[in-house]
Amino acid sequence: MTLGLGCGWRPALAAYIHRRPWLTFVEVLAEELPAAGPLPLPLQQLLDRGCQVVVHGVTLSLGSAEGLDVRALDHLCRVAERVRAPLVSEHVAFVRAGGLESGHLLPLPRTDAALEVLAENVRAAQAVLPVPLALENIASPLEWPAPQYDEPAFLSALLSATGTRLLLDVSNLYAQSVNCGVDVETWLDGVPLENLAYVHAAGGTRRGGLYHDTHAHPLPAPVLPVVEALRRRTRLPGLILERDDRFPPAEELDAEFAALRAAAGLGGGEGGPGVAA
């Protein structure tokens, strides 16, 4: 499946995306779309013109030992059906525990117990999801004590146990390299790139000695070599640039797309950034 170059669809970016036919797919946040009633008009127009729409969830909490949340899963299924998504994606993380909602993706211990909880929750989700599921590596400066696996081994075991595909976030990988000393090349050698579904990239900033994957700052230059390192190993089926806040002028986003397209080797498309219009 080829997705090409895409953008995280946000209401504030709807006009930007609409005017860029070289964006061949978009990714919507499941939690931001209604399960019934009309879809946002600009999104409906993209669907009508044949743009592929992938659904991305952030609140399923697949790593929760308390069990999968039926409500979030049901919503994810409905939205996937509504936009005729070729696949849906979620995170290797938990977002709630002990009656508290964190509002963010929290890391899991890389242990057999967590792996089995994840695999069980993923299988339960797959049993009702209408399309294949891809799982994303997260960024977190927190490290659980006494890991039994490194992250690539943990992801590989999870993907192979569940038959899920990989959504590789290069910015999260970059964050892990800055904050936790992860070696990018070793990491990429350790994950099953033959299962790569698509790739995420986003901006971030350094604050208080840590790199924060904010999705609200420009794409940092050191993320591009991560994309290139990935490209040396495999063909990228698709790449999404995520921007959630502090939306920049169109030219700045165009330049980020051009840089990503070149680094990822995503040629083709009609017109577009970095290609003679």
Added chain:
Amino acid sequence: MLQPDSGEARVGPASRRELAEAQAALARALLEGGPVPPGFDEARIRAVAESLAHKRLHAAARAWPQLSAALGTAWAARFAEHCAPRPLAVHHGPLCDGWWLAEALEAEGTLGDRPAVELLSVRLRFRRGDGGASPLGGWTWAHARTPRGTWWALRVGARVFTARTPWPHARPAPSPPPRPSSRSR
């Protein structure tokens, strides 16, 4: 909560419970200022707790643009007073955060017109329950109080009818604008 079929369950209940407790302890450390769980870096727990709090504040401001704009520089302090001591329960989010704050302002009589209309719009479209805010269908009515009067609204499907009492023209204007064509002149 969906539990896996017994046929597929491989995680023993004990290790599942143990992991659930460890996740809850980490959540309490990050969201309630609970003790740092053994083996975690204390400085990093603090850094992540701060960034979660910042994200929560920012998400509420985005969900309540009129309320946060009306409070301006006081937004963060008022949020810290009314929302921060109250960690978000499962499925609660930025809509609930701003809702609490807007209601606190309504009760103390300092809710401006624009935030009042925003509160009205949320009350018309959502219901609050144990699972946070859930969308309302059909028809609803709601009101929101400001120091200058009460905003009323009726929603039928997607259509909304709004009015304010006392009627604006019935209020004595605090400082009547100059009217060049006025007969009093």
